[in-house]
Amino acid sequence: MRILLINNDGAGFADYVEVAEDTTVNQLFQRQMGSARASNYLIRVNRQPCAADQVLQEGDRISITPTKIEGALR
């Protein structure tokens, strides 16, 4: 099935990808992000926060975006 995936790692990605039926959010994250720490990302399905074991559906929109972006003088 086809889902829309958005993330900025590597060359960046905002396109449709094929995933197997019953793929979970966690499985997709591991496939796409490798050894990256999930705690450094906000993962949303159809613009809503999701559980790691949520099963993806045809046409879902998954975004994997960075968290804790902060700057400081010191």
Added chain:
Amino acid sequence: MRRAVQHRANHATPVLRFSPTAWAKLLFLRDYGNTEVGAFGISAGDDLLYLEDVQLVQQTCSWAHVAFDDQSVADFFDRQVDEGRRPEQFARIWLHTHPGDSPRPSLTDEETFDRVFGRSTWAIMCILACEGQSYARLRFNDGPRAELEIPVTVDYTRPFDSCDHEAWEHEYLANVQTQQPARITSTVTEPIVGSPFHEEPTDEWLESWCDYVEDDDTKGWDR
């Protein structure tokens, strides 16, 4: 002439170039409040080092700190993709301001640049100080890693939009939430109650130091 300029540009050190409008907007956002402010640079599709715009996300700011809201960052990504941009156009150039005259990155800046922008093929951290100094560093994360400081300039060679202070103000007010402690502007001195170790840190020392220096200058004139 134009061809000659382009030829030189193709062989020069990379330069982070702002459109006049984007630069004016960044200055406007920097100076609107008395806190740091952060944004993402929006690159032209055919020239990723040319910024057409800077865009805020919701953020909590103090005089010396800025933190983006995670949900708002995700919303920003969604919005940009909906508008037809690629992630390399909107998620690679991290901009923020510093108070005073130092644009050099802090440990917090370095940690964020490494953790957040260290897995994309390239990224830029750009810091603009309140007194006008700027800093930009381009990092390549792919293959043999490399990074270099690059100049920041305003590029007038492309068509650009006019300023829109009203829209910029609206964007600022919709996204920037000020967090205490902000820069101390009051001259009222509060009596110390209880242990000073229980108080929030302030930058009152800076005002005291300025008063001291002014007093010292006055003495010099007397001599």
